[in-house]
Amino acid sequence: MTLSKFVDELPVIRTLKPKGMMDGVPYYQIRMQQCRQKLHRDLPRTTVWGFEGNYPGPTIEVNRGEWIKVKWINDLPQRHLLPIDTTVHGAEANKPRVRTVVHLHGGVVRPESDGYPDAWFTRGYRQVGPLFTRKIYDYPNRQRGTTLWYHAHAIGITRLNVYAGLAGGYIIRDPLEEYLNLPKGPYEMLLLIQDRSFNADGSLYYPIGPEPPVPNVCPSVVPDFFGDNILVNGKIWPYLDVEPRKYRFRIINGSNSRFYRMKLSSGQPFYQIGTDGGLLNTPIITKQILLAPAERADVIIDFSKFKGHNIVITNDAPSPYPRGNPVNVDTEGQIMQFRVCLPLSSYDFSIIPCRLNTIIPLKESCARLIRNLTLVRETDKFGRAFLLLDGKRWDDPITIKPRLGSIEVWNLINLANSTHPIHLHLVNFQILGRQPFHVEYYNKTGQILPTGPAILPDLNERGWKDTVRANPGEITRIIMRFVPYAGLYPWHCHILEHEDHEMMRPYEIIN
Structure with missing residues (x-):
């Protein structure tokens, strides 16, 4: 089935609020749940896994140095959405099919709050992995302001849990960034990019094994997987209406295996201001950005000279990267569309500073x-x-x-x-x-x-x-x-x- 592009608006992922206070710091309870979600106009609702009833999960936003506590709650069904290969270490037949633990990717945290792969737990914490399992995680956020993301990390089934939908964004804000006068508010957005394939009934498709099949092993782990539909914030090939001004986008590659080498169809550059661990020394003006799975890019796109234009983020990274099959330009070769169609609501006072940060090299x-x-x-x-x-x-x-x-x-x-x-x-x-x-x-x-x-x-x-x-x-x-x-x-x-x-x-x- 070939789905129409740019018919669904890009979802703006909501920011999660704490439940209250615990030990003097903000306290969050975040449930992993099964839900049904409309991923494209022309698809039936798809059964996915998400956080707090949403795929992707809500964004957690904190200030640098703001300690928070999070209780990750497994409220998933007993049966997995996807095929489990019990020959994979950690996913043997004697292990529960649905196990979860959450890792804050890029987080500077103590081992017991890191989401160690063996520290999995089941619904209601009735059975736990052998190491470091705890119900409440501490995130001190004593690190540079940056874009992180959280995702499932249980040993042997990480690929399946993330593919089912267990991922979300996490932003650490450094108050000093206010002085940089970067685009903010409605002109700053998170873009979580993932690829998926679907059955005719709208359900998630994930292969039961490689070709040729492995004798006596079904389902079998595959060496990599590349979906033929690109989703951003949980929508397939969405569009975003923008004003002719500068926007800041925090881009996360949340795909299982796919690399993205992104360009803008207008030929204009990205102004990359940050990477995994925070702001760069200076902005980098580049016509393309290559992101491997889990890498992030903090970019500014200036639409001020493109009023009335439709601009597509394209992708030409082979799969597997770099010597694999070329992309199909009609499917995975396109990511999302910007429509520069909104009137300018106010003068754009934001800037792209010459200097962003001071990074001291390790010798x-x-x-x-x-x-x-x-x-x-x-x-x-x-x-x-x-x-x-x-x-x-x-x-x-x-x-x-x-x-x-x-x-x-x-x-x-x-x-x-x-x-x-x-x-x-x-x-x-x-x-x-x-x-x-x-x-x-x-x-x-x-x-x-x-x-x-x-x-x-x-x-x-x-x-x-x-x-x-x-x-x-x-x-x-x-x-x-x-x-x-x-x-x-x-x-x-x-x-x-x-x-x-x-x-x-x-x-x-x-x-």
Whole structure:
């Protein structure tokens, strides 16, 4: 079924209010619920999972340094919406089908509030995972102002829970931003981009296995999944009526596997002002923005010279990225439409400042340790693609134990054939650069033979990051300081099909 584009208005996601106070700080109760929602004019209502009765979930908005408490409540049915592969670690037949735990992606929180994959719980907390399970999470928000997002994170079924709809936005506001005079109020919006496929009855489609099928395993985990409909804020190919003025958009790639290389059909640039971890030093003027799953971009689009125009955000990123199939320009090649049709309600006093922030570089000379970590593609006992971090599985002994307060450099050596977005919980990092190397020579000798010069990160990557694109045949170098908490945290590929099938490892920060 081919759906009409730009017939539904972009939903404005509501901001959630706290239920009250607890221990002197705002307290939220957020339920994960099954609901039916109209995702497109021409589709019947679709059964999805959401937070507080909505997909995507409501936005949580706080000020920097404002401590909040959140009780995440599993109010989902006992039966899962989607097919569960019980051969995947953590999703075995003896585990409850519907398990949840919520991770605040990019949040600087203690381990017990991080949403550790094994810390899942069921409806009513009747059964819990083995580690760190608690009913109320603490979010101190003692970090830079930025756009985060929260999403389901239970081991073995993250791809299914997020695809069912368990995701939402989280904004930390730095009061100092007021002095920058950026677009705000109705001229600032969150854009959560995801891809989905649908059955004829409007229900979510998710494959039961790869092609050719895996013998004796059905349903089976797939190596990645790309939907042929693009949703923004829970609507398929929506439109937004805008005034001829500047707007600020906080863009989140919430897709399971799909990368987006976005351009504006008008040929005009984006002014990117921020990334995963907050504002950049200066705005970056760019005709395209590439976002891997979980990456964010804070951008300003200036519509002031385009009165009467319809402008489409397009996408031309291959799937899998970067060597996969080209996009179908009639489907996943388009994301949403802006209609510059509203009258100017007032003079636009907002600006795009020359200076946004001060980012102090971490010095490689201060690193206590440099780690070489491989991203490898193997096959599991069923012959399926099996992607691993440093050749190890989730339950293997922990080998990465940074000291609290120390700086380390991680060299991510990608021996696989696609780009992996690598996400570290707790810490933000800076990208030092990327360098191509001879993969076959490394596989034979274990030695790195560069095939070209080291390349600095893109201009719009030179801020604080929590997710980095590690390209095939390249060494991606990142540097970070392990603060402010000790304890156990995950790092993983944020292609959710990879994460669920062992491309995730714990690391432990020790005192």
